[in-house]
Amino acid sequence: MTDSSPQDWNIPAKEDSPHEGGFRADLKITTERGGPTYGEMIEQVRTFMDKVRYACPTHELADEVIDDLKKLNAKLDTMLVDEWTSPSGTRVDLPSRGNITLPPYEISAGGPDGVDATVIFRRFHLGGNGVAHGGHVAIAFDDLGGMAAALRIGGVSRTGYLTVNYRSLTPLETPLAVRTWVDRQEGRKLFIKGTIHDGDRLCADMDALFIALKPGQA
Numbered sequence: 511m512t513d514s515s516p517q518d519w520n521i522p523a524k525e526d527s528p529h530e531g532g533f534r535a536d537l538k539i540t541t542e543r544g545g546p547t548y549g550e551m552i553e554q555v556r557t558f559m560d561k562v563r564y565a566c567p568t569h570e571l572a573d574e575v576i577d578d579l580k581k582l583n584a585k586l587d588t589m590l591v592d593e594w595t596s597p598s599g600t601r602v603d604l605p606s607r608g609n610i611t612l613p614p615y616e617i618s619a620g621g622p623d624g625v626d627a628t629v630i631f632r633r634f635h636l637g638g639n640g641v642a643h644g645g646h647v648a649i650a651f652d653d654l655g656g657m658a659a660a661l662r663i664g665g666v667s668r669t670g671y672l673t674v675n676y677r678s679l680t681p682l683e684t685p686l687a688v689r690t691w692v693d694r695q696e697g698r699k700l701f702i703k704g705t706i707h708d709g710d711r712l713c714a715d716m717d718a719l720f721i722a723l724k725p726g727q728a
């Protein structure tokens with residue numbers, strides 16, 4: 511249960527919103543939406559989530575935090591925009607393009623042959639016993655696999671299936687090497703593979719199918 515009514519979130523796309531079906535039509539790189547400290551704002555939210563994951567507040571402190579969060583939520587309520595105009599996901603200057611929902615990664619190389627990135631699973635990505643939750647590992651593969659597909663075809667694709675093999679434990683707070691690449695393409699079907707390594711140790715690998723969307727496809 512939240513304080514926000516459903517319509518708070520249902521910001522309709524405008525005439526000039528840059529989308530066409532399921533595509534973000536305007537792939538123009540933007541580093542300006544959200545302002546110069548947007549990345550720091552996202553980082554503070556991630557740090558807060560890290561703390562929340564491990565904090566055991568007193569009743570009083572929980573109430574205090576709730577009051578502070580209500581104030582912050584009210585501030586952002588005055589600035590909500592539709593998903594196509596939101597900076598989250600398009601800020602290529604920021605880890606994970608400024609997308610708060612993704613584990614933060616930085617791309618070191620990307621092109622038609624694949625993507626090399628460094629991901630850090632944060633404390634709030636904890637699954638159990640000090641290591642990453644498998645679902646978060648899959649999210650990293652999904653996004654960076656989708657990026658390998660996008661860079662191959664110069665357009666948007668959607669995940670058909672994604673299989674993750676968890677080969678060994680995936681640590682938190684550790685820079686991990688991710689590689690995703692197009693193994694083969696058959697028309698609109700892009701068969702994508704990926705790996706996550708902690709040094710020489712393979713943590714997980716991925717086998718996925720991404721399907722290129724047709725123009726205007728939702």
Ligand SMILES: CCCCCCCC/C=C\CCCCCCCC(=O)SCCNC(=O)CCNC(=O)[C@H](O)C(C)(C)COP(=O)(O)OP(=O)(O)OC[C@H]1O[C@@H](n2cnc3c(N)ncnc32)[C@H](O)[C@@H]1OP(=O)(O)O
Nearest residue numbers: 602617620652653656657660667668669670671699719721
């Ligand atoms: C250096 C910096 C540069 C920056 C540049 C930025 C660029 C990069 C930008 C951003 C990267 C971020 C990327 C994000 C990635 C995230 C992606 C997601 O998580 S997507 C959400 C989860 N997925 C869904 O919700 C799909 C739901 N399903 C569907 O919408 C449809 O099923 C869809 C579109 C996938 C396919 O539907 P149809 O109607 O278009 O096509 P049909 O005919 O059904 O399938 C085409 C072919 O694929 C096979 N196929 C489809 N699904 C399959 C499956 N699950 N398994 C096996 N085959 C499948 C079919 O059998 C068919 O094959 P036959 O052509 O006959 O050989």
